[in-house]
Amino acid sequence: MRLAPADLLGLGLLGLRTRKLRAALSALGISIGIATMVVVTGIPASSHQALMDEMSALGSDxxxxxxxxxxxxxxxxxxxxxxxxxxxxxxxxxxxxxxxxxxxxxxxxxxxxxxxxxxxxxxxxxxxxxxxxxxxxxxxxxxxxxxxxxxxxxxxxxxxxxxxxxxxxxxxxxxxxxxxxxxxxxxxxxxxxxxxxxxxxxxxxxxxxxxxxxxxxxxxxxxxxxxxxxxxxxxxxxxxxxxxxxxxxxxxxxxxxDALAAKRATQNTYSSLFLGLAGVALLVGGVGVANTMVISVLERRREIGLRRALGATQGQIRVQFLTESVALAVLGGAAGTMLGVLVTVGYSAYQGWPWVISPLSVAGGSLGAAVVGMAAGVYPSVRAARLSPAKALAST
Known part of the structure; x- marks a missing residue:
C-alpha cells in the first residue's frame, strides 16, 4: 500500500505526539547545541565588533x-x-x-x-x-x-x-x-x-x-x-x-x-574560532539526536513488528523514523536559535557592546539542525526497517 506524503509525515510525528515528555527532552538536547552555536558565535562577534570599533577610533582607515x-x-x-x-x-x-x-x-x-x-x-x-x-x-x-x-x-x-x-x-x-x-x-x-x-x-x-x-x-x-x-x-x-x-x-x-594590521589579524583569528566552535556544537547536538533515536527504535520494536505484519514496507518504516528524527532536530533547532539570540542580545547589552547576530547562524540554525537530524536518523531508521516482524513481536 502506498502512503501519501501527509500520511508519512503523520506517522513520523506519531512518536512525538504520544511521547511528549521524551520528545521535549530530546528536542532540548539539540536546542542546547544550536543555542550554543548561536551564543558562541554571537557573543564573541559582539565583543569583536566592540574591539573593532575601538581600533577604528585609532584611525585604522x-x-x-x-x-x-x-x-x-x-x-x-x-x-x-x-x-x-x-x-x-x-x-x-x-x-x-x-x-x-x-x-x-x-x-x-x-x-x-x-x-x-x-x-x-x-x-x-x-x-x-x-x-x-x-x-x-x-x-x-x-x-x-x-x-x-x-x-x-x-x-x-x-x-x-x-x-x-x-x-x-x-x-x-x-x-x-x-x-x-x-x-x-x-x-x-x-x-x-x-x-x-x-x-x-x-x-x-x-x-x-x-x-x-x-x-x-x-x-x-x-x-x-x-x-x-x-x-x-x-x-x-x-x-x-x-x-x-x-x-x-x-x-x-x-x-x-598599525591598528589596521592588528584589526585584520584579529578578524582572521575570530573567524577560525567561530567555525570550530559552531562545528563542535552541531556535533554534540547530532550525537544526542542519534542516541535518542536508537533508544526509540529499541523501545518501539513491538510497534515496528505490528506495522510490518500489517503490510508496512521497509521504506515506510525508514521514512517514519527518519521524519521523527528530522522533526526532533528542527523543533530543537528553532527553539535553540531563539534562545541563543536572546542570550546574545541580553549579554551584549549588559556588557555595553553592539550586539551582532550572524544571519548565517540564525538562518542556518534550523537548516543545520535538519541536516544533523537527517544524518543522525539514518542508522536508527535503517535498523528499524531491517527488523523482521516475527522477531520484533517476539521480543516484547
Missing part, C-alpha cells in the same frame, strides 16, 4: 597627505586637490587644512616680538575637518556655514592654554585674539585630537575667512583622507599622483596605522 617642506616651510598643494582625492572610489571622506603663515597674539598690546604665540600654527580649516579626524569641541562650537565667512577662530587644546583662554560660554562675551593685523573672535575650544595631534597646537580659522582676511590663496598644505580599510593600501599608492599630478614626488603620504 585614515591617511595623511602633505607636501614636502622646503626650507622648513610647507609647499602648498593644488587648490583643487581635495576635490580630486574625493573622486577616488574607495575614499569615503576627505578634508584639509592650510598653513596661513601668520602669527597669533593674545592682544594688540603685546609686542610682535613676544613669544606668547610661539609654536602655534594658524590654519585655515574646512568645515568637515572634525568629522574626518574624529575631533570634538570641549566648549563653544565649531565653524558653521555662517561662521566660516567671518573672522572667527577655534583653538586646539594646547593653543588655548598657551593663549590663556579657558572655556567658551554662550552667555558671556567671547574672547578675541589677534592674527596678523586682524581681530578674530574665539568661538570654540577643541578637545585633544589623537588622530591629528598637530591640531592641538593650532589656531583654526574658517576657510573663506582666511581667504578674505589673511590673504590665504586657498591651497591646502595637509589633507586627511578616510577610505575603506580593504582598499587603504591601494588608495595610498595613487594619492601622490592624484593630489599633485605635476610633481607627485613632492607629496608625502603616511603609512596605514
Amino acid at each position: 585614515m591617511l595623511r597627505a602633505q607636501s614636502v617642506s622646503v626650507q622648513n616651510k610647507p609647499v602648498a598643494l593644488p587648490e583643487d586637490s581635495v576635490d580630486m582625492v574625493r573622486r577616488i572610489g574607495p575614499v569615503t571622506r576627505v578634508s584639509a587644512v592650510a598653513n596661513t603663515h601668520t602669527q597669533v597674539r593674545r592682544s594688540d598690546l603685546i609686542d610682535e616680538n613676544d613669544f606668547s604665540g610661539a609654536g602655534l600654527s594658524v590654519l585655515a580649516a574646512r568645515r568637515d575637518l572634525l568629522d574626518v579626524v574624529g575631533g570634538s569641541v570641549s566648549s563653544g562650537r565649531y565653524f558653521s556655514r555662517a561662521d566660516e565667512v567671518f573672522p572667527t577662530a577655534v583653538l586646539g587644546v594646547q593653543a588655548a592654554t598657551q593663549l590663556g583662554i579657558g572655556e567658551i560660554h554662550g552667555g558671556e562675551p567671547p574672547p578675541q585674539i589677534r592674527i596678523d593685523r586682524s581681530w578674530f573672535t574665539v568661538i570654540g575650544v577643541l578637545r585633544a585630537v589623537p588622530l591629528a595631534d598637530d591640531l592641538d597646537r593650532a589656531v583654526l580659522t574658517g576657510w573663506h575667512a582666511a581667504q578674505e582676511t589673511l590673504r590665504f590663496d586657498g591651497k591646502p598644505t595637509v589633507m586627511y583622507i578616510k577610505a575603506r580599510e580593504e582598499s587603504l593600501e591601494d588608495v595610498r599608492d595613487v594619492l601622490p599622483a592624484t593630489v599633485f599630478p605635476e610633481q607627485p614626488g613632492q607629496v608625502q603620504v603616511s603609512r596605514p596605522s
